[in-house]
Every structure is written in C-alpha cells, then in structure tokens.
Amino acid sequence: MSEVVTITPSAGKARRWPRLKLLAAILAAVAVLAIVGFAGWVISLGPLPLEKAREVSTTTVDRNGKLLRAYAMADGRWRLPVDAKANVDPTYVKLLLAFEDQRFYSHHGVDPLALGRAAFQLATRGHIVSGGSTITMQLARLMEPRRQRSVYAKLRQIVRAIEIERQMSKDEILNLYLALAPFGGNLEGIRAATLGYFGKEPKRLSLAEAALLVALPQSPETRRLDRYPLAARAARDRVLERMVEERRITADDAVQAKAVPVPKLRKPMPILAPHASDQAVAIIKDAPVIRLTLDSSLQKVLEPLARDRALALGPNISVGIIAIDNASGDVIAHVGSADYFDESRAGQVDMTRAVRSPGSTLKPFIYGLAFEDGFVHPESLIEDRPIRFGSYAPENFDLTYQGTVPVKRALQLSLNVPAIALLDRVGTSRLASRIRQAGANLVLPKEEAPGLAMGLGGVGVTLRDLAQLYAGLARLGNTRPLREIVTPSNEERDTLRLLDPVAAWQVGNVLMGTPPPENGVHNRIAFKTGTSYGYRDAWSVGFDGRITIGVWVGRPDGAPVPGLIGRAAAAPILFDAFARTGKLPVPLPRPPKGALLASNTKLPPPLRRFRPIGELVRSGGEQAPHIQFPLNGSRIDVDRSAGSEAAAMPVRVAGGVLPMTMLVNGMAVGEIDGRRQRLIDPPGPGFARLTVIDATGAADTVVVRVQ
Known part of the structure; x- marks a missing residue:
C-alpha cells in the first residue's frame, strides 16, 4: 500500500516567504541604490548658479530712479534688473501667468496638473499643445541653458525648480525670470525688450504690447520683431485668442489689440547724461545700479538745447551746460557736449570738466572781496579811464572808456579797468586763495604766481568749479562741494567760505540788474558773461534763489572762433535753459543783517568814491x-x-x-x-x-x- 504525502497551504507559504523576503530585500536595495544614486546625481549638479544669473547690465538712474543710461554686458547682451511690482505693467504680469503658469503662487516649483495636461495633449494630439513647465522651471532652464530637449533635461529642470523655490521667494523668482527671459537677439528681460522694441519702460503697456511680450520668449529667435514681424504678430494673436477662450479678456479687446501693428525695427537704448554716466561707471566699480543726483526731465530738455544751439553757431562748436541745486550742491543737469556721438565736435570730451580761460566771469568775486573789505560799495563811484600797473595796461573789451561810473554799473557792464583797479587793491593772491578755499581749482601756468591778468581770464578754470562759485553767491557766501553720484559717504558735506553774507548778497543784487540778452527778461536772473582772449571761450553763468546754471561755448580743441562772445553766444543759451526748467525764477534771499542800502550821496564820505592805493585821502x-x-x-x-x-x-x-x-x-x-x-x-x-x-x-x- 503506497504512502500519500499531503502538502498543506501553510507549508507552501512557508516555502514562498523566504523568496518574498529576498525579493523585498532586493527591491529595497535597488530603491536605496536608486535614492543614493539620485541623491548623488542631485549633489553632482552643484549649487544653483544664482550669482551668475543675477548679473545684469550696469545702469545709471537719476535722483528719482529713472533710467539714464544702460551699458551692455561684456558679451554684448542687454539685461536690466526688474522689480515686477514697482516697474512692470500688471496687465502683462497677469497675461504672462495666465498663459504660462496659472498656479505660480501655489505650487512649489513643479505643477503636476500642468505636466499631466501637457503629457495627455501630447499623447492624444501627437504634438505639443501647451508646455508643462512652470515659470520656476523655465527660470531653471534659463539659468542653465541646454539645447537638447530630453527627459533628462526635464528632470534636471524639476530638481532645479524645487531648489529655486526653497531658496527664493515667489517675487524674487518672478523678478529674476523677467530679467532673464529671451526676447530675440541680445535682448534679455522685459525691460530690455520694451526699451528695444517700444522705446519705453514696461510700466505702462497696451494689451497688444503685453500679449506680444508674452509670445516672444516661447521662440525668441523665430519671432524677432526686426526679422520676423509676421511670425511675431501671429504668435501675439494666438495669445490673445487663448486669453479670450479662458475669459481673461473680452473678444472686443482682443479684436482691437490684433489691429495694432507690431514694431519692425529696434530702437536705440536710452543714453541720457552720457558723460556723467561714464564718469560714474569709472568711479563706482561693479555696481549694477548707480544713482546720480541728476533730474532726467531737466536733462532731457537741456541736451537738445545744447545740440541745436551748437549747430546754429557753426561747425566744430560745442556747448557745455551744468545746473546745480543751490541748497544741496547737487548737480541736477550735466550736458558735457553738444552731441556725444558727433566726432567733429569732439562729442565724447566733457567740456564741463575742461580747464579753459574764464574771461570776465571771475570779476564778481573781485567785487565781492572789495565789498567785504569795506572800501567800496555798489553805489560808490569808480573811474573807468586808461591806467597802467607797471607794464600792464588793461583795456575795455570795446576799447572805449565810460569815465566815472557807479561800481555796480562797472560790474554790470563788465568794464575791465575798474575790475583790475579793485583787484590791485584786493590782492591777486588773496583772490586766488579765497577761490581755492571755496572749493574751486584755479590753474596757472607752471611756476607762475597769480597776477592782475587773472581778473580778465588769465587763469584756467572748469565750468563745474565756476558754477559752484556762483552757487555760493546764491547761498549768501558759502559753497558746497558738488555732488553727482549718490553714495552714503557724501550725504553730508561741509560748507566752504567764499564771501561774507552781505558781500555775497550785494554781488548777487548787482548781477540781477545786468542787462539781459534779447531773449531774456530783466531782473529775473543774476548772471555774468565772459569771453576769453582770442574768442576761444564764451561763458554765461547765472542763478536765482533755487538753481545755478553755467554755460560754456567754444571749440573743444581751443581754436579761436571770430565773433564768439559770451553775451551773444552763451547768455541766450543760459536764459533758454532757465526757461526750460518749467519753473518761474525764485527770488534771491532778502538782504542779510548789516547790509547798507543807500544812494551815493547818503554813503559815508570814504565810500562815495573808490580811491586806488596811494591816492591822497x-x-x-x-x-x-x-x-x-x-x-x-x-x-x-x-x-x-x-x-x-x-x-x-x-x-x-x-x-x-x-x-x-x-x-x-x-x-x-x-x-x-x-x-x-x-x-x-x-x-x-x-x-x-x-x-x-x-x-x-x-x-x-x-x-x-x-x-
């Protein structure tokens, strides 16, 4: 009788259990190895290249943060920093997020719904209908650009996107994306795109412009406006149609936006105050944004004024203009030449910093020291007649003499002989010392001491320094060092002494009565003109209670220009510059305590007539x-x-x-x-x-x- 062996279910399970445990162990090991390998791969990616991604074009901005000039990066790209909340039209941001990443503010770098939708559309339609990449994933691709499109590349973007979300806020991510997004050619970022295509900042955009800017980064090179405007327009219209489908905009708005033509040419990047910007970039190294004290609205009207007047005055003529806020000493406009790009006028030479002969523009400071010393008063009488100081015999510009005139009239008419007579009494070294004490630099020929000729232009000075001195008259005798670059270290600057308050006020009051040019109004601006020897430089510097403006006209190479005189060439530009500020002149300060207001007959006898040194008293x-x-x-x-x-x-x-x-x-x-x-x-x-x-x-x- 044979034996029957029976296998029970519990015994089968007992035999399979070791195999299941082995399989589980293998799977666990594989999982661990996969996790370790994945972790190693993630580590091998290295840190996020945030520092390089944040590199932008150096820009200079005015006192209110408005763009003056941008400089291309070393590789020629234009990439400007962006603040989406402050400087980008909300309409564009809403369209961008609606089109590219509707759940941007809720996901953590990856949107599974968007990825699933994109995969389903690819499987059912056979082509890409919508991308599954979030704004963060696109930023990851921009930070580490790769040409191939593969599963590996997508996986890398996902990992990087999660890292980005852990290290940056949503606003920072959006700002960085808006700075890096490609718009064709060397334009990167929304600001470079709007400046290059529309000639404006992205703060205010039409619906047509916003939709176009949403469409361009999807295929920036095949939709470049300067090469493929039709393709760009078609892409813009598709964005508008999708926004209608999703009820983001109305059909009527879309129809109107579609009717707007797209730009077909690039616009030049803004270049306001190029000389000031160049100087700032040379001083402040590696700063993405440099703030200047300039007022872009004033700069915009003074640059064409200089260009137009230089063209009218003749070939090779240049014009320099500087405007200073009297109270702060801040430079609010800086026009270094008639045209920065005009080589015939040496446009890239900054004539506000060039050392030139000032002509008669130092005379007010001679009179100021004479008033301060108390030996003369604006109503005193002074002789305008031939006189000789050793071998030096000054002559008036028109070679005529006025005889006996009031001191104030001698200054208003810019008579040479009275000015030199006063300078002889004041002392040339004292005048030079006081001007240097006030912060201006006088340049004399090598190893030459100040002489009487400095009163008529026999010395070198820059337009900046001259304007600083005249601003000191408006400030009742004290100057402030000029400031053009805003840094924490130059917020507070010590004042410098030029004249005592009464003398400075007397000079300003006299200059207010100077006969204006044909385009000027009397008694609105205190000003002085000057013409250097040989008609090489024409000057006019003026001030009211608010600002001081200085104007220089001439040839940058120093060649003479027959007939170029301050009153005819520079003074009209000065008065036009004040008119273009858009504000009425501000009155000068009231007479300070101690100012003597009297006619000649009411003056003390010693003040009724100026007496040169050595004259019998x-x-x-x-x-x-x-x-x-x-x-x-x-x-x-x-x-x-x-x-x-x-x-x-x-x-x-x-x-x-x-x-x-x-x-x-x-x-x-x-x-x-x-x-x-x-x-x-x-x-x-x-x-x-x-x-x-x-x-x-x-x-x-x-x-x-x-x-």
Missing part, C-alpha cells in the same frame, strides 16, 4: 579834484573855422580845493575859476592829457582825443 572831508568833463577816453570834435572863442574847449571840475591849476600836456594854461570851470584853447589834433592840480597838491588827469 582828505582828512577834513574835502573831495579830491575830479574832471567831470571831458570824460576820460572821449573824442572831442573842434570846429577851428569858427574862430578861437567858438572853438574853445570847456573843462569842468568837481571837488578839490581852490585855487586849482589847469595843465594841457604838462604845461600850465591858467587857473580854474570859482565855478570850477575853464575854457581852454584846444591843442592840435591827436591825444591830449588834461590835468587839474588843487591847492593841496591832489590831482586828476584825463586823456582825450582831439579831432
């Missing part, structure tokens, strides 16, 4: 003799055919102590009568020297031309 209150007629330098026409009495030449004298002797060419011809007059026989044709000597030995002399 009366102790008993008498005035020295002064020939009132004829005026020094005047021309006398004599009709000799009418007889000796009719041809007699009258001489009238003021002041002096009787008796007074009259001399003609050094020979006595009699005494002045009690009415302080005398008729003399005119000498022969030519120059004649008429001299009066009173009883105390005081004398006065004039030189006239007899015809």
Whole structure:
C-alpha cells in the first residue's frame, strides 16, 4: 500500500516567504541604490548658479530712479534688473501667468496638473499643445541653458525648480525670470525688450504690447520683431485668442489689440547724461545700479538745447551746460557736449570738466572781496579811464572808456579797468586763495604766481568749479562741494567760505540788474558773461534763489572762433535753459543783517568814491579834484573855422580845493575859476592829457582825443 504525502497551504507559504523576503530585500536595495544614486546625481549638479544669473547690465538712474543710461554686458547682451511690482505693467504680469503658469503662487516649483495636461495633449494630439513647465522651471532652464530637449533635461529642470523655490521667494523668482527671459537677439528681460522694441519702460503697456511680450520668449529667435514681424504678430494673436477662450479678456479687446501693428525695427537704448554716466561707471566699480543726483526731465530738455544751439553757431562748436541745486550742491543737469556721438565736435570730451580761460566771469568775486573789505560799495563811484600797473595796461573789451561810473554799473557792464583797479587793491593772491578755499581749482601756468591778468581770464578754470562759485553767491557766501553720484559717504558735506553774507548778497543784487540778452527778461536772473582772449571761450553763468546754471561755448580743441562772445553766444543759451526748467525764477534771499542800502550821496564820505592805493585821502572831508568833463577816453570834435572863442574847449571840475591849476600836456594854461570851470584853447589834433592840480597838491588827469 503506497504512502500519500499531503502538502498543506501553510507549508507552501512557508516555502514562498523566504523568496518574498529576498525579493523585498532586493527591491529595497535597488530603491536605496536608486535614492543614493539620485541623491548623488542631485549633489553632482552643484549649487544653483544664482550669482551668475543675477548679473545684469550696469545702469545709471537719476535722483528719482529713472533710467539714464544702460551699458551692455561684456558679451554684448542687454539685461536690466526688474522689480515686477514697482516697474512692470500688471496687465502683462497677469497675461504672462495666465498663459504660462496659472498656479505660480501655489505650487512649489513643479505643477503636476500642468505636466499631466501637457503629457495627455501630447499623447492624444501627437504634438505639443501647451508646455508643462512652470515659470520656476523655465527660470531653471534659463539659468542653465541646454539645447537638447530630453527627459533628462526635464528632470534636471524639476530638481532645479524645487531648489529655486526653497531658496527664493515667489517675487524674487518672478523678478529674476523677467530679467532673464529671451526676447530675440541680445535682448534679455522685459525691460530690455520694451526699451528695444517700444522705446519705453514696461510700466505702462497696451494689451497688444503685453500679449506680444508674452509670445516672444516661447521662440525668441523665430519671432524677432526686426526679422520676423509676421511670425511675431501671429504668435501675439494666438495669445490673445487663448486669453479670450479662458475669459481673461473680452473678444472686443482682443479684436482691437490684433489691429495694432507690431514694431519692425529696434530702437536705440536710452543714453541720457552720457558723460556723467561714464564718469560714474569709472568711479563706482561693479555696481549694477548707480544713482546720480541728476533730474532726467531737466536733462532731457537741456541736451537738445545744447545740440541745436551748437549747430546754429557753426561747425566744430560745442556747448557745455551744468545746473546745480543751490541748497544741496547737487548737480541736477550735466550736458558735457553738444552731441556725444558727433566726432567733429569732439562729442565724447566733457567740456564741463575742461580747464579753459574764464574771461570776465571771475570779476564778481573781485567785487565781492572789495565789498567785504569795506572800501567800496555798489553805489560808490569808480573811474573807468586808461591806467597802467607797471607794464600792464588793461583795456575795455570795446576799447572805449565810460569815465566815472557807479561800481555796480562797472560790474554790470563788465568794464575791465575798474575790475583790475579793485583787484590791485584786493590782492591777486588773496583772490586766488579765497577761490581755492571755496572749493574751486584755479590753474596757472607752471611756476607762475597769480597776477592782475587773472581778473580778465588769465587763469584756467572748469565750468563745474565756476558754477559752484556762483552757487555760493546764491547761498549768501558759502559753497558746497558738488555732488553727482549718490553714495552714503557724501550725504553730508561741509560748507566752504567764499564771501561774507552781505558781500555775497550785494554781488548777487548787482548781477540781477545786468542787462539781459534779447531773449531774456530783466531782473529775473543774476548772471555774468565772459569771453576769453582770442574768442576761444564764451561763458554765461547765472542763478536765482533755487538753481545755478553755467554755460560754456567754444571749440573743444581751443581754436579761436571770430565773433564768439559770451553775451551773444552763451547768455541766450543760459536764459533758454532757465526757461526750460518749467519753473518761474525764485527770488534771491532778502538782504542779510548789516547790509547798507543807500544812494551815493547818503554813503559815508570814504565810500562815495573808490580811491586806488596811494591816492591822497582828505582828512577834513574835502573831495579830491575830479574832471567831470571831458570824460576820460572821449573824442572831442573842434570846429577851428569858427574862430578861437567858438572853438574853445570847456573843462569842468568837481571837488578839490581852490585855487586849482589847469595843465594841457604838462604845461600850465591858467587857473580854474570859482565855478570850477575853464575854457581852454584846444591843442592840435591827436591825444591830449588834461590835468587839474588843487591847492593841496591832489590831482586828476584825463586823456582825450582831439579831432
């Protein structure tokens, strides 16, 4: 009888259990190895290249943060920093997220729903209908660009996207994407795109512009506006149609947006204040954004003013303009040349920093020191007649003389002889020292000391320094070092002494009465003009209670320009510049305490007339003799055919102590009568020297031309 063996179910399970345990162990090992391998692969990716991704074009901005100039990156790309909330139109951001990543603010880098939808559409339709990449995944691809599209590349993007979400906020991710997104050619980022295609910042965009900008990054090179505008337009219209389908916009709005043509040409990147920007970039290294004190709205109107006036004045002429806020010392406009790109006018040479001869523009500071020293007052009388200081004999610009004039009139008419007479009394070294003390640099020929000629332009100075000095007059005698680049270290700057407040106010008040050019209004701006020797430089600097503006006109190479004078060439530009500020002139400060306001007759006797060094000063209150007629330098026409009495030449004298002797060419011809007059026989044709000597030995002399 055979034996029957029966296998029970529990026994079969007992035999399979070791195999299941082995399989589980193998699977666990494989999983561990996969996890370890995946982790190793993730580690091998290295850290996120955030530092490189955040590299942007260097930009300069004005005092309000508005773009002045952008510089391309080293590889030629334009990539500007972006703040989506502050500087990008919300319509564009809404369209972008609706089209590319509807759950951007809720996912953690990867959107499984979007990936599933994209895979299903690919499987059912046979082609890509919509991408499954989130904004974060696209940012990962932009940070580590790869040409091939594969499962490996997609997996890498997913990993990087998760890393990005762990290290950055949603706003930071969006801003970085908007800075890196490609828009064709060398344009990267929304700001570079709107500046390059629309000529404006992305802060305000139309629906058509916003839809176009959403479409371009999907295929930037095949939709470049400057090469394939039709393809770009078709892509824009598809974006609009999808937004209608998803009820993001109305059909009517889409129809109107589709009717808008797309740009077909690139626009140049903005270049405002190029000289100031170049200087800032040279000083501030490796800063993505450099803030300047300039006002872009004022800069925009002064640059074309300089260009247009230079073109009107002739070939090779350039113009420099600088505007300063009096209160702060901040430079609010800086026009270095007529045209930055005009080589014939040396456009890239910054003429606000060029050392040139200032002509008569230093005269106000001579008068200011004279007022400060107390030996002269704006209403004092001063002589404008031929005079010699050793071997130096200054002459007026028009080679004529005004005789006796009020000091304020001598400054307003920019008479040379009175200015040099005052400088002789003030002292050239003291003038140079005070100007340097106020922060301006005077450049003298090598190993040469300051001389009287510096009062008429015999020294070098820049337009910046000159404007700083004039701003000191508006500030009642103290200057502030100019500031053009905003840094924490230059917020506070010490003031520098130029003049005492009363003297500075007196100079400003006198300059306010300077006759304006034809396009100017009287008593609105205190200003001074200047012309350097040989017609090489024309200047005009003026100020009101708010700003100071300086203008230089000439050839950058220093060649003479016949007929180029400050009043005709520079002063009209100055008054136009003030008009283009868009604001009415602000009155100058009120007279400070201690200012003497009086007519000449009400002045103390020592102040009624300026006395050069060495002239006799009366102790008993008498005035020295002064020939009132004829005026020094005047021309006398004599009709000799009418007889000796009719041809007699009258001489009238003021002041002096009787008796007074009259001399003609050094020979006595009699005494002045009690009415302080005398008729003399005119000498022969030519120059004649008429001299009066009173009883105390005081004398006065004039030189006239007899015809």
